[in-house]
Amino acid sequence: MMERREFLKSAAITALASTLASHAEAADTAGMPYRTLGRTGARVSLVGLGGHHIGRSYVSQDESTRIVRTALDSGLNFLDNCWDYNDGLSEERMGIALKDGYREKAFLMTKLDGRTVQSAQQQLEQSLKRLQTDHIDLIQMHEVIRMDDPERIFAAGGSLEYLEKAKKEGKVRFIGFTGHKSPEIHLHMIETATKHNYTFDTVQMPLNAMDAHFDSFGSKVIPVAKKLNMGILGMKPMGDGVILKSNAITPVECLRYAMHLPVSVVITGCDSMQVLQQALDTAKNFHGLSETEVSAILKKTETVAQNGQFELYKTSHNFDGTYHNPQWLG
Template identity: 55%
Template sequence: MTRRGFVGWTMAAAVGQAMSQWLGFGEAQAAGGPPPAEGPIPRRPLGRTGESVTVLGLGGSHIGRQADPAESVRIIRGAVDGGITFLDNSWDYNGGESERRMGRALKDGYRERVCLMTKFDGRDQKSAARQIDESLRRLQTDHVDLLQFHEIIRPSDPERIFAAHGAIEAALAARKAGKARFLGFTGHKSPDLHLAMLKACEAHGFHPDTVQLPLNVMDASYESFEARVLPELTRRGIGVLGMKPLGDGELLRSHAVAPEDGLRYAMSVPGVSVTITGVDSMEILAQALAIARGFEPLDVRRRTALREAAAAAAANGQYELYKTSHHFDSTHQHPEWLG
C-alpha cells in the first residue's frame, strides 16, 4: 500500500474482557481464530478525505497489555486477516510496547494491507517531532496514514498546540515530509474541550481530517459528545472516529448494557465513520468480527430504547470514568510528555 493508494480504513476502542462472558461463538472459533465470514465488513466515507473506512477497527492500547508478545502479533494479524484494515495506536500506549508489537505484526506484507494511525502527546514542536519519529521507528514504517494530537483534555491544549513553536508545526511538517497522510485530534474529557479545539483549528486555518471522541449508549445521557460535538463534525465534513463503545468495560458493570448491544449501538450512531474497539484475545476478536460482518445499523427506535434503558445508570457519569476521573488521562499522570 502506497501513501496515495491505500483502500479503506477501520478504527475503534474498548470491548473489554466482559464480552466473552456475554457472547458465545464456540470453543473451536475461540481457539482457531475469527469465525467464517458472513459477508464483508461494511465501509463508510471518512469525512471529506475521499477514503472509505470499515465500520470496525482495532484499538492499540490493549495490544500492549498481553503477557505474551507473540499473542499480540497473532491478534493483530488475525484482525487484518479477518477484514479489519485500520489499526489504532499511540506513542504513549504501554511505554511504547503497543507500537513495537504492532510494528512486528506488520511485517511480511501486513503493512501494505492496513491504514495505520498513531497519536502523540507533545504540545510543543520539539517534543511532538521527537514523539512522531519515535513512533515511526517502533512501528517500523516510514509513514502513518493518520496522525492525531492525543488527549485534548485541558483548556490550555489548543493554545499550546497553536502557539509559536507549538505542536502544530511538527504535525504539518510531518505531513509535508510524507510521514503522515492525514491529521486529526482526539479527546475523551468534555464536549466543551472538543468544541474549543475546533474553534482554535478554525481560527488558525487548520482543517482536521478526523476527530476521535467517545460515542456509546451512556454518552447520550451525560455531557454528550453525540449531541454536542458530532453535529459540528458532520457539518464540517470531518471524519468521525468513535471510541469507548463499552468504556473499557465499565459500562457493563451497570448491568444496563449488554456487550453486543453496546457495540452495535456505537456502530449505529449516524455520522460515525468507524468505531474503535479494544481486543485482548482471539476470542474477543472473533466476537467483534461476527458483529461487524454484514453489519446493519440499529434503527432509531432500537437506539432510543437502548439509551432509555441505560439512562438512569448513565445520569451522573459514574460509568464513564474517562469523563469524570483521571483514570484514563495518561498526560495527567505524566505531564512531562506534553513538553
Template identity: 55%
Template sequence: MLYRVLGSTGERVSAIGLGGWHIGLKCVDEELAIRIVHAAIARGITFMDNSWDYNGGVSEIRMGKALRGYRDKVFLMTKIDGRSKKEATKQLDESLKRLQVDYIDLVQHHEILRYEDPHRVFDEAGANAAFLEAREAGKIRYIGFTGHKDPHIHLHMLEVASERGFKFDTVQMPLNVMDAHYRSFAKLVLPELVKQNIGVLGMKSFANGILLKSNTVTPIECLHYVLNLPTSVVLTGIDSMEILDQAIEAVQTFQPMDEEQLRNILAKTAQAASRGEFEPFKTSSIFDSTAQNPDWLGEEPQRLQKLMPT
C-alpha cells in the same frame, strides 16, 4: 466487514478499528498480539489504532512487528502527546521507528483535555507545526485530535483550529450507549463533525469493560449502537481471539436502527448513565495519562514564559 469513508479524506476504512492499547498489555504476550493483528486483517479490519504512550511504547513495537509484510493492507494511526513542536517531533520520530514504517497514515494530537491544550498545539512553536512539517516531508498523511473529557473542549479545539485556518481530517471521542445521557459528545460534537465532513472515530464503546458492569446492555448492543452513529470507525480493544470474534459478529449482525430501537436502548442506560459513574474518563483523572505524566507535553510556549515576572 463494513467499510466507510473517512470524512473528506476519501479514504475507505473498516467500520471497526483495532485498538492498540490492548495488544501491549502484560496479560497479552507478543505472540498473541501479533496473531490478533494478523487475524483482524484477514477478517477485513484495516484501521489500526495506536499511541506513542501506550504501554511505554510496547503497543507500537508489537504493531510494528505485526505489520511486517502487511503494511499495504492497513490504514495506520497513532497519537502524539507533545504539545510543543520539539516534543511532538521527537515523539513522532520514535513512533515511526517503533512501527517500522516510513509514514503513518493518520497522526492525532492525543488527550486534548484542557482548555489550554488547543492554544499550545497551535502556537507558532506548537505541535501542529511539527505535524505540518512531517506531512510536508511525507512522514504523515492526515492530522486529527483525540480527547475523552468534555465535548465543549472538543468544540474549542475545532474553534481554535478554524481561527488558525486549519481543518482537521479526523476527531476521536467517546461514543457509547451512556454518552447520550451525560456530557454528550454525540449530541454536541458529532453534528459539527458531520457538518464539516470530518472523519469520526468513536472510542470507549465499553469504557475498558466498565460500562458493561452496569448490567444494562450486552457487548453486541454497545457496538451496534455506535455503528449506528455516523462514525467512520468504531475503535475497540481486542485482547483475545474471542473478543475479535465478538467485534466481527457485531459488524456481521448490524442493521441500522429505527427511532424506536434507539429509544429502547437508550432507555436501558438512562438511569445508570445519569451521573457519569460508568464513564470515569469524563468524571475522574484515572484515564488521563498526560495528567499523570505532564513531562510528555513538553515546555510551555517560550513567548508565554517571557511574560512571567522574574
C-alpha cells in the same frame, strides 16, 4: 415525562444517524462494511482495532500478532495506537505484526502527546521506528483534555507546526485530534482551528450508550464535525469495560449502538481472539438499528448514566495519561 425524554433522545440519535448512508460503502470480499473517513476520502472498516489492549501484560507477543493479523485478514483495516500506550510496547508489538506485507493492508493511526515542535518530532520519530514504517496514515494529537490545549497546539513552536512539516515530508498523511474529557474542549479545539483557517481531517471521541445521557459528545460535537466533513472516530464503546459493569447493556449492544451513529469507524480494544471475533462478527452483521432498538438501549442506560459514574474518562483522572505524566506534553 420519562417516555417523552426517551422519545426526544431517540429522535436526536436517529437524526444524527440519518446521514449514515452517505458514509457507507460496499463490503469487501470478507463481508466487512467500509465507510468514508470524512474529508480524507479514505475507506475504513466499520470496526477498528484499539492498540492499547495488545500491549497489556497478560497478552503475549504471539497473541498480539495473531490478533492484529487475523483482524487484517478478516477485512478490518483501521488500526489505532498511541506513542504512550504501555510505554511504547503497544506500538512495538503492532510493528512486529505489520511485517511480512501486513502494513500494506492497514490504515495505520497513532497518536502523540507532545505540544511543542521538539516533543512532537521526538515522539513521531519514535512511533515510526516502533511501528517499523516510513509513514503514519493518520497522526492525532492525543488527550486534548485541557481548555488551553488548543492554544498550545496552535501556538508558534506548537505541535501542529511540526506535524504540518511532517506531512509535507510524507511522514504522515492526515492530521486529527482526540480527547475524552469534555465536548466543550473538543468544540474549543475546532473553533480554535477555524480561527487559524485550519480544519482537522479527523476527530476522535467517546461515543456510546452512556454518552447519550451525560455531557454528550454525540449530541454536541458530531454535528459540528460533520459540517466540516471531518472523519469521526468513535472510541470507548464499552468504556474500557466499565460500562459493562453497569449490567445495563451487553458488549454486542454497545458495539451496535456505536456503529449506528454517523461515525466512520468504531474503535474497540481486543485482548483476545474471542473478543476480536465478537467485534468482527458484529460489524459484518450490522445493518443499522431501528428507532425502537435505539429507544430500548437508551431506556436501559438512562438511569445508570446520569452522573457519569460509568464514564470515568469524563469524571475522573483514571484515563488521563498526561495528567499523571505531564512531562509527555513537552
